[in-house]
Amino acid sequence: MQLTFSLATLSDAPFIESLLMAGARKGQFNSRLLSHRDRVRKDVQSMIAQQRLLDSPLYAEAMICKVGQERAGFSIMCGVTDFPNGIEIYALGVHKAFRGQGLGSKLLDELLYHWLARRDIYAQCLAASEQMFQMLLHRHFEFLFTLPGGARVLHCQQLPHRARA
């Protein structure tokens, strides 16, 4: 199985959008996405084409993970208001056909390898994202607090010389 990670292009936008919507239906991503589909579409396109969140100066970067030629997963990283040295795991998902084969772990490890040398990393996990919450705890993230909406916020400090896991 040949696994590749690359910056997303506009042709990947419908795949990312469909995984965001599927996750929102299951409570793994914010359920507000469901009633703002047009906004989500424009936001994903902006992240890919402008590397910015829509209507925001914050940096954003979407990655695609492929198995052979098939899209299997994605990640979105974005800047954090008030923390210029921070970057947030905005969303990470694996298509259900590819789950349980270690792909989510590899995608996350790839992000950490790239970003932890440069930034502190933040993440928010809703209750339905317990698996992701555990994955982050396994990778030296610390749980900070729970937001009023129920999302648990985690943080991992920048490690300039972190070795690939």
Ligand SMILES: CC(C)(COP(=O)(O)OP(=O)(O)OC[C@H]1O[C@@H](n2cnc3c(N)ncnc32)[C@H](O)[C@@H]1OP(=O)(O)O)[C@@H](O)C(=O)NCCC(=O)NCCS
């Ligand atoms: C969370 C998600 C990305 C995991 O992807 P995946 O490819 O299925 O996961 P993997 O096979 O790589 O397994 C990931 C971890 O879960 C563990 N795991 C796998 N099956 C498990 C199970 N049944 N019970 C508990 N842990 C399990 C693995 O051991 C691995 O742990 P580790 O790498 O920390 O040691 C995927 O389920 C998904 O896309 N979910 C919907 C979106 C989502 O919840 N995103 C996170 C919010 S941002």
